[in-house]
Amino acid sequence: MTNPRGELGCGNDYGLGTMVYPFDCGDALGHDGAGLGYRTAAFHNPDEDRSMVLMVNTDGDLGALDIAGNAALCP
Secondary structure: OOOOOOEOOOOEEEEOOEEEEEOEEEEEEEEEEEOOOEEEEEEEEEEEEEEEEEEEEEOOOOOOHHHHHHHOOOO
């Protein structure tokens, strides 16, 4: 599941439901999603052995994934 199989078209590698997302301290594995009025994400940084789950009450892109991911996944 951790081997990307193709491009999402937005610059992130994706394979079998798991995407590789770049954070400041390295790549993390996980998935994000959105619906009417919310955004969610769950990622794990295997190099730092840190995980995060994010739920935001908006469907707009406020940069929450990058902000929370860098705070939670990077030492």
